[in-house]
Amino acid sequence: MTMALTAELVAKVQRIEPDDGPHPELQEMDDADFHQYTERLLEELGNFPLRVFAYGSLIWKPEFEVLHQHHAILNGWHRSFCMQIDRWRGTRALPGLMMALDQGGSCEGVVYDLSEEKRFDQLEKLLFREMTYKPSTNTPLWLNVETKKGVFKALAFVASQSGHSYRGNLPLTEVAKILAQAAGHWGSGSEYLYHTVSHLEQLGIRDENLWELQKLVANEILNLR
Numbered sequence: 182m183t184m185a186l187t188a189e190l191v192a193k194v195q196r197i198e199p200d201d202g203p204h205p206e207l208q209e210m211d212d213a214d215f216h217q218y219t220e221r222l223l224e225e226l227g228n229f230p231l232r233v234f235a236y237g238s239l240i241w242k243p244e245f246e247v248l249h250q251h252h253a254i255l256n257g258w259h260r261s262f263c264m265q266i267d268r269w270r271g272t273r274a275l276p277g278l279m280m281a282l283d284q285g286g287s288c289e290g291v292v293y294d295l296s297e298e299k300r301f302d303q304l305e306k307l308l309f310r311e312m313t314y315k316p317s318t319n320t321p322l323w324l325n326v327e328t329k330k331g332v333f334k335a336l337a338f339v340a341s342q343s344g345h346s347y348r349g350n351l352p353l354t355e356v357a358k359i360l361a362q363a364a365g366h367w368g369s370g371s372e373y374l375y376h377t378v379s380h381l382e383q384l385g386i387r388d389e390n391l392w393e394l395q396k397l398v399a400n401e402i403l404n405l406r
Contacts, residue, residue, distance in 0.1 A: 184395055185395060185396040186374065186375050186378065186395040186398050190402045191369065194362070194402055198365050199272075201268060203313075210317070214315060218308055218312075219304050219305040222321060223304065231303070232334065233293045233336045233337075236260055236337075237260065239293075240377070241377065241380040245293075245295055248293075248294040250293050252291065252386075253326040253328045254289055254328075255287065255288045258284060258286070259285055260288055260391060261280065261349065262394075263278070263340050264279045264280075264344075264346045265346045269367045271365050276363060277363030278356060278363070280377070281318075290326075304336075311338050318340060319344075356397075357394060357398045358401055360394075361398050361402050362401075
């Protein structure tokens with residue numbers, strides 16, 4: 182079964198919007214914050230190998246050196262467009278949504294083995310990409326994931342339900358309307374969804390929630406005037 186959301190449909194709403202910059206009422210993380218966060222996470226990891234669980238954009242745009250990858254299942258968490266964003270793929274006038282791991286269910290994804298060389302630099306770069314404000318709604322945790330080679334400890338980014346940008350439990354129809362219209366200086370929400378679902382399909386991972394969502398977004402784009 183082919184995807185309803187196509188590259189041609191995404192192109193209809195794809196645009197680059199001016200960056201509104203950091204939210205004036207929120208405090209950005211600075212270099213010292215990222216450094217301390219990285220130190221703490223590596224201390225928690227100890228002598229375990231450095232691994233990252235990817236479920237969304239890290240699958241199609243990892244931006245770090247990958248040694249190996251494994252199909253993996255993370256129990257207790259599921260993919261959800263549950264974080265509101267007013268930059269990147271949204272604006273303050275028309276906020277978008279970003280995917281994170283929300284509590285409940287399970288999530289199929291990929292675990293990456295990272296190089297042990299420069300592990301501090303690699304982890305800090307990843308935090309810089311995934312976190313912006315403090316306290317962060319997108320929170321890194323070491324979690325156990327199941328693979329064919331056993332249970333691995335891997336870093337996963339989960340949504341803090343007390344975070345300022347958390348918007349959990351939105352109906353899929355509402356999420357679809359937002360993703361079909363919102364865009365920022367990185368592009369559109371529909372593009373983000375399209376890349377995620379298509380790459381998951383290539384890996385043989387069918388996320389039923391996202392599969393339904395891509396159909397809804399396709400219909401929303403078709404109905405836009």
